[in-house]
Amino acid sequence: MSFLNLKNYFKTKASKIIASFGVLVALAACVDFQSSPSVDLSQPVKVALMVPSGGGNAAINQIGKSILNAARMADSDLNNNDIELMVFETGGSEATAARMALQAQEQGAHIILGPLKSVEAIAVANAVPNIPMWTFSNNAEVAGGNVYAFGTTFDVIANRIVQYAKAQGSRSLGIVATDDLGGNQGMIASKKAAKDHRMAVVYETNYPLNVPGIQANAPGIAAALKASGAQSVMFTDTPSGGLGIMANALAAQGYSSGSSQYLGLSRWDEHSSFLQQTELDGGYFAVPDLSAANVFNSRFNSIYGQNAHSLAGLGYDGVAAIITLVQKAKSQNDRTPFGANDIKSMSFKGVMGAFRFDRDNHANRALAVMQVKGGSAVLVSPAPASM
Numbered sequence: 001m002s003f004l005n006l007k008n009y010f011k012t013k014a015s016k017i018i019a020s021f022g023v024l025v026a027l028a029a030c031v032d033f034q035s036s037p038s039v040d041l042s043q044p045v046k047v048a049l050m051v052p053s054g055g056g057n058a059a060i061n062q063i064g065k066s067i068l069n070a071a072r073m074a075d076s077d078l079n080n081n082d083i084e085l086m087v088f089e090t091g092g093s094e095a096t097a098a099r100m101a102l103q104a105q106e107q108g109a110h111i112i113l114g115p116l117k118s119v120e121a122i123a124v125a126n127a128v129p130n131i132p133m134w135t136f137s138n139n140a141e142v143a144g145g146n147v148y149a150f151g152t153t154f155d156v157i158a159n160r161i162v163q164y165a166k167a168q169g170s171r172s173l174g175i176v177a178t179d180d181l182g183g184n185q186g187m188i189a190s191k192k193a194a195k196d197h198r199m200a201v202v203y204e205t206n207y208p209l210n211v212p213g214i215q216a217n218a219p220g221i222a223a224a225l226k227a228s229g230a231q232s233v234m235f236t237d238t239p240s241g242g243l244g245i246m247a248n249a250l251a252a253q254g255y256s257s258g259s260s261q262y263l264g265l266s267r268w269d270e271h272s273s274f275l276q277q278t279e280l281d282g283g284y285f286a287v288p289d290l291s292a293a294n295v296f297n298s299r300f301n302s303i304y305g306q307n308a309h310s311l312a313g314l315g316y317d318g319v320a321a322i323i324t325l326v327q328k329a330k331s332q333n334d335r336t337p338f339g340a341n342d343i344k345s346m347s348f349k350g351v352m353g354a355f356r357f358d359r360d361n362h363a364n365r366a367l368a369v370m371q372v373k374g375g376s377a378v379l380v381s382p383a384p385a386s387m
Contacts, residue, residue, distance in 0.1 A: 037110065037130060037131075037336070037338075038335045038336060039110050039329070039335055039336065039337060039338070040335070041326070041329060041330050041335060041337070044081055044082060044083050044084040045082065045083045045084070045110050045111070045322075045326050045337070046083070046084050046086060046107065046108050046109045046110050046111075047083045047084065047085050047086065047109070047110070047111055047112075047113055047319065047322055048086050048088055048100075048101075048104035048107075048109035048111070048112045048113065048114075048131075049067075049068065049071050049085055049086065049087050049088065049113045049114055049315070049318075049319070050088045050089075050090055050097060050100060050101070050104075050112060050113065050114030050115040050116075050120070050124070051063075051064035051065075051067050051068050051087065051088070051089055051090070051114060051115075051116070051315075052064040052067075052089075052090055052091065052092040052114075052115065052116040052117070052120075053065055053068070053089050053091070054089030054090065054091040054096075055089075055090075055091025055092050055093065055096075056091075057092060060091075060092045062309065063116070063309050063311055064089065064116075066308055066309035066311070066312040066315075067114075067116075067136070067309070067311060067312055067314065067315035068087060068315065069300065069303075069304050069308075069312065069315075070296075070300065070308060070312035070313060070314075070315035070316040070351075071085065071113070071315035071316060071318065071319045072085070073299070073300065073303065073316055074315070074316040074317070074318075074319035074320040074323070075319055077320075078319075078320055078323045078324075079319075079323055080327075082323050082326045082327055082330070083319070083322060083323055083326060085319065086104065086107060086109065088100035088101075088103065088104055090114075090115050090116075090120055092116070092117060092120070093120070094117070094119045094120045094122070094123035095123070097115045097120035097121075097123050097124050098123040098124060098126070098127040099127075100124075101123075101124040101127040101128045101131075102127055102128065104128070104131070105127075105128045105131060109131060110131070110132075110338065111131065111132045111133070111134070111322060111338050112124060112128070112131055112132070112133040112134070113133075113134050113136075113150075113315075113318040113319065113322065114133075114134075114135060114136050114318075115135060115136065115137075116135075116136045116137065116311075117137060118135070118137040118139035118141070118142045120135075120137075121133065121135035121137050121139075121142045121147060122142060125142075125145075125146070125147050129145070129146065130146070131146065132146045132147075132148070132338040132343075133146060133147050133148065134148045134150040134318055134322075135147060135148070135149060135150060135151070136150055136151050136311065136314045136315075136318075137149060137150075137151050138151030138152055138153050138154070139151075139153070139185070140153040140154070140155055140185075140189075140360070140362055141185075143360055143361035143362055144360075144361055145361075147361060148343070148357055148361045148362075148363070149361060149362045149363060150314060150318060150363050151311075151314065151363070152288070152352075152363070152365050152367075153189070153362055153363075154182075154185050154186050154188075154189035154190075154236075154265055155189045155192065155193070155362065156362070156363075156364055156365050156367065157189070157265050157286050157367065158186070158189040158190045158192070158193035158234070158265060159189075159192075159193045159196065159197075160286045160367045160369065161193070161234070161263045161264070161265070161284055161285070161286050161369065162190070162193035162194055162196075162197050162199060162232075162234075162263070163193070163197055164284060164369045164380075164381055165199075165232045165261055165263055165284065166197045166198075166199055168261070169231075170199065170231040170232040170261055171199060171200065171231055172199065172200045172201075172202045172228070172229060172230050172231045172232070173190070173194045173199050173200065173201050173202065173230060173231075173232050173233070173234060174201075174202060174203035174204070174224075174225050174228055174230030174232070174233040174234070174260070175187055175190045175191065175201065175203070175204040175205070175233070175234045175236075176204075176205055176207070176221060176225075176233060176234070176235050176236070176237075176246070177190075177204070177205070177206050177207075177235075177236040177237075178206065178207060178208075178209045178236055178237050178241065178242065179206040179207055179208050179209065179213075180209055182236060183206055183209075183236045183237070184206070186234075186236030186265045187204060187206070187236065189265070190234045190236070190265070191204070199232075202228040202229060202230050203224055203225060203228035203230055205217075205221055205224065207221065207246070209237070209241055209242050210242070211242070211245060214242050214245050214246050214249055215245075215249055218246065218249030218250055218252070218253060219253050221250065222250045222253035222254065222255040223253070225250075225255055225259070225260065226254075226255060226259070230260050231260055231261060232260055232261040232262075232263055233260050233261070233262055233263065234263045234264070234265065235247075235262065235263065235264050235265070236265045236266075237266070238266040238267075238270070239266065239267075239268060239270050239271050239274040240270065240271070243264070243266070243268075243274075244274060244277055244280075247262075247277060247279040247280055248277075248279060250279070251279040256278075256279045257279060257280055257281055257282045257283050257372075258282070261282070261283075261284070262280060262282065262283035262284070263283065263284050263285070264283060264284065264285035264286075265285075266285065267285060267287060267310075268280065268283065268285040268370075268372060268377070269285070269287070269370065269377040270310075275372055275375050275376060275377055276375045280372050281372050281373065281374070282371065282372060282373070283371065283372045284369055284370070284371050284380070285369075285370055285372075285377075286367040286368065286369055286370070287367065287368050287369075287370055287377075288313070288352040288353045288365065288367060288368070288383065289352065289353025289354070289366060289367075289368060289382075289383035290368060290379070290383075291382075291383075292349075292350065292351050292352065292353055293313060293351060293352060293353070295351070296308065296312075296313060296316065296351035296352075300312065313350065313351045313352040314352070316350065316351050317348070317350030317351055317352055317355070320348070320350055321346075321348045321350065324346065324348065325337045325338065325342060325343065325346065328342070328346070329342070343357050344356070344357045344358070344359070347386055347387050348387075349385075349386070352365065353365060353366045353367070353368075353383045354366040354383070354384060354385060354386045354387045355387055356387040364387060365387075366383040366384040366385070366386070366387055367383055368381060368382050368383040369381035
């Protein structure tokens with residue numbers, strides 16, 4: 001079954017997946033080296049799947065297990081002796097990731113799917129620069145050369161949310177970001193999206209991600225937002241971080257989602273109780289294509305007896321897309337299935353929705369827009385069916 005026909009395949013099944021946007025960690029310059037090695041397509045193409053399990057962190061181990069199980073689902077669903085899936089555990093360590101990459105190279109890997117963290121991806125790219133890699137990281141800065149950012153980047157999320165806000169009549173944007181790596185990248189992505197959609201950035205600020213810092217900065221932020229006349233306000237913070245505290249603190253100063261249109265770069269529905277926070281009512285945030293994700297999660301649960309982690313879909317879609325590229329190369333007698341032109345010329349439909357790689361090696365994903373209404377997340381703009 002073609003990966004491009006997955007949407008029809010999944011129409012017969014249903015459920016729900018709670019997807020997030022990856023793990024963002026420290027930046028570093030990545031190796032900018034690009035090659036398109038020749039592959040013997042008469043034999044299964046060797047895919048090195050690098051998952052973060054194998055360390056002492058139970059939560060990270062669970063993420064790795066979930067990604068692996070999803071990848072095996074795709075292998076079972078779609079593989080017709082096209083690939084050989086080889087699994088390497090990194091334990092979330094960049095040193096281990098580099099060592100596993102060298103082992104994968106020794107075992108003849110043609111492409112690497114993973115690892116999860118950007119520091120791991122950088123270590124892998126330095127260890128084996130000739131092997132194409134699709135990292136699960138959502139850090140756009142790691143992409144380039146043979147490295148592709150397969151996670152959902154802030155650029156993609158910001159573009160979708162700002163585009164929708166602009167369509168609803170908003171013409172000016174305030175940006176309230178945490179004073180950390182994620183906040184700084186979210187700030188950059190939001191400003192770029194505003195520029196691309198001709199929305200004026202009338203205010204921007206950072207605040208420390210701790211309760212005293214939020215409470216100390218909220219009065220000044222509220223006053224500045226009021227003075228700026230921002231019609232929309234983008235928050236980079238998360239429900240599990242300080243977003244709820246900041247929303248409460250701003251409301252105490254007379255500023256809430258009733259003052260301007262609130263926008264979010266994170267999944268506000270990751271905790272259902274968070275949606276009950278009245279200060280955020282009416283706010284917009286982005287999610288993957290829920291129609292595809294619901295079906296995937298139902299199947300995953302029926303097979304493995306547990307819910308898929310929000311990142312598991314990356315494992316499924318990565319394996320499925322690689323199989324599609326190999327099958328296309330076989331049909332065209334093309335011995336370079338992972339060349340940049342081959343990868344970027346394809347549009348894919350997967351369990352996290354449609355996507356394609358852009359000129360900068362980022363996975364540009366079709367996202368839906370949700371709005372907080374009366375304590376629930378309501379779909380207001382479906383994800384595009386194709387990219």
